[in-house]
Amino acid sequence: MKQENGKRAMTAGLRRTMVIFVLDMLCIAGSFFLALWMRFEFRLGAIPQMYLNEYLKIIGPWIVICLVVFQLFRLYNSIWSFVSIDELFRIILAYGVLLAAGLAYVLILKIDMPRSFYFAGFIMSFMSTTALRFSYRFMRQLMAGISTEKSERDRILMIGAGEAGRQLIREINSNPRLGSRVVCIIDDNPSKRRRYLDGVEIAGGRQEIPDAVKKYQVNKIIFAIPTCDGQDRKEILDICSKTGCRVQAVPGMFQLVNGEVSVSKLRDVELQDLLGRDPIQVNLEEICRYISGKVVMVTGGGGSIGSELCRQIAKSNPEQLIIFDIYENNAYDIQMELRHTHPELNLEVLIGSVRDMGRLDDVMAKYRPELVFHAAAHKHVPLMEDSPNEAIKNNVFGTYKMAMASVKYGVKKFVLISTDKAVNPTNIMGASKRLCEMVVQMMNRRSPNTDFVAVRFGNVLGSNGSVIPLFKKQIAEGGPVTVTHPEITRFFMTIPEAVSLVLQAGYYAKGGEIFILDMGQPVKIDTMARNLIRLSGHEPDVDIKIVYTGLRPGEKLYEEILMAEEGLQETSNKLIHIGKPIVMDDEEFCHQLDRLEKACEEETEDMKDIVASVVPTYRRKK
Known part of the structure; x- marks a missing residue:
């Protein structure tokens, strides 16, 4: 089937080339005959027979010379739908060569024709063969414009009068099947204002977006500035989100470099575009x-963070990757994905709990991992408020047992995934993660051969249980969208950013550090919900209601990144900082852990009070 299609395509291409050959021959012959006819005032009978005979003698060889030169300059290899300045430049070069060839032709054959014949014939030949190539594109655009006006689905405002915008405008306006038309452009460069790009007016800067949407009856906006920094991107998209238009964007700079900017590559604008900062950059060479x-183990490897850790680790050529998870469905999904994307990867997927010391001993003794990324944890704040003993069992003692097994079996680096909720926690989940950080710092002091570190970051966009999937589901169902409090804020990052930070922290780790990401400004959840509603083409509180449900147990309005007494140190990555360890009594902490463990075994009703006595910064809400 593919061979038949290929043969048909080749036949069609050859047929088109032959048509162009014939049309070029007619243009050249007609141009020089018209030049002769013009010389004698468009009276055919006035042309001397000697000139007619000379014309018939020389025109055949001259046509052959022209066609050969055209072929040398690849004038039969262009796609006429997209003929452009490049083709015009090659036509000019071809006629430069033909000018020299024509002079030689006349001198060698001693051709005797009126001087106007040569000059006018050459000029008209150039104009007609050039017009021939551009006429197809012109007619196609004209018909596309007529067709689009009749069946127009999208009237598009393009943001960005650069190369990406130009490529998209050309594709959209020359393809009637898309049913779309770019009707205006927005660009902040004042020198471009009121000028035109591919026939489309540049209407002004970002502040003119609302007016341009109304004036040109726009229903779709394309953000085509792949190099735009995070703050400018946020400001522009904030304006776009208030217009009621659907908003799409080019994926990134590498698509532009690779020539991959096209309508098919556009993606819907996501909330990570509205974070107001540039994506976190890490040193991939250091990570690799x-x-x-190395033999690398990821606990909780099937979760949102754990699975992304596995994806990025798999790209760095480990000797072996061990995924350890209690949830078999999650583990199976990432196993199938990695076997498909990295068939060469030495992958082991194991089911087990970090609370089971026997299982940990068995796994660690058999595989001897050198690096451990500990992502296994209970993380849902309201659920842990109702089951505090489970939070301590899984988070604290799962971390403690995994850390002890790591020391016992010679792990070189142990990286704990922590959270900003561990800072001055107001819920048991955050307090349990603070206890995990304390475990890691104690284990680092007691284990000179293993570097223990923690990585702390905020909420992750799109992770299991985060607000974004919940908001999207509520919007799809027609609302209402539920927000706990109109003033609640959170720090956000994307899953790949969070994971790249974890991996780079592992490289920086010397032992005992808590690594913290500078995540920019906190985001108001209410604003995020409203933007997501607008980006979905609805109006908040009109099409979809927002309902405030009140803060949940253990939830606070503002998350913090650093405890006041920790301070900050910079790393070579300016967005990654190190919090200094807090001084504590390791012996006393061990006794407190024993007390916590006994309380878990007894299923105490007083777990939160016991935790508060161990974690001084735990501000339990009554």
């Missing part, structure tokens, strides 16, 4: 260098 050739 310390992971390559």
Whole structure:
């Protein structure tokens, strides 16, 4: 089937080339005959027979010379739908060569024709063969415009009068099947204002977006500035989100470099575009260098963070990747994905709990991992408020047992996934993660051969249980969208950003650090919900209601990143900082852990009070 289609395509291409050959021959012959006819005032009978005979003698060889030169300059290889300045430049070069060839032709054959014949014939030949190539595109655009006006689905405002915008405008306006038309452009460069790009007016800067949407009856906006920094992107998209238009964006700079900017590559604008900062950049070479050739274990490897850890680790050529998770469905999904994307990967997927010391001993003794990324944890704040003993069992003692097994079996680096909720926690989940950080710092002081570190970050966009999937589901169902409090704020990052931070922290780790990401400004959840509603083409509180449900047990309005007494140190990545360890009594902490463990075994009703006595910064809400 593919061979038949290929043969048909080749036949059609050859047929088109032959048509162009014939049309070029007619243009050249007609141009020089018209030049001769013009010389004698468009009276055919006035042309001397000697000139007619000379014309018939020389025109055949001259046509052959022209066609050969055209072929040398690849004038038969262009796609006429997209003929452009490049083709015009090659036509000019071809006629430069033909000018020299024509002079030689006349001198060698001693051709005797009126001088106007040569000059006018050459000019008209150039104009007609050039017009021939551009006429197809012109007619196609004209018909596309007529067709689009009749069946127009989208009237598009393009943001960005650069290369990405130009490529998209050309594709959209020349393809009637898209049913779309770019009707205006927005660009902040004042020198471009009121000028035109591919026939489309540049209407002004970002502040003119609302007026342009009304004036040109726009129903779709395309953000085509792949190099735009985070703050400018946020400001522009904030304006767009208030217009009621659907908003799409080019994916990124590498698509532009690779020539991949096209309508098919556009994506809907996501809330990560509205974070107001540039994506976190990490040193991939450093990450690859310390992971390559190592046996790496990821606990909780099927979760949102754990699975992304596995994806990025798999790209760094580890000797072996061990995924350890209690949830078999999650583990199975990431196993199937990695076997498909990295068939060469030495992958082991194991089911088990970090609370089971026997299972940990068995796994660690058999595989001897050198790097451990500990992502296994209970993380849902309201659920843990109702089951505090489970939060301590899984988070604290799962971490403690995993840390002890790591020391016992010679792990070089142990990286704990922590959270900003561990800072001055007001809920048992945050307090349990603060206890995990204390475990890691104690274990680092007691274990000179293993570097223990923690990585702390905020909420992750799109992770299991985060507000974004919940909001999207509520919007799809027609609302209402539920927000706990109109003033509640959170720090956000994307899953790949969070994971790249974790991996780079592992490289920086010397032991005992708590790594913290500078995540920019906190985001108001109410604003996020309203933007998501608008980006979905609805109006908040009109099409979809927003309902405030009140703060949940253990929830606070504002998350913090650092405890006041920790301070900050910079790393070579300016967005990654190190919090200094808090001084504590390790012996006393061990006794407190024993007390916590006994309380878990007894299923105490007083777990929150016991935790509050161990974690001084735990501000339990009554």
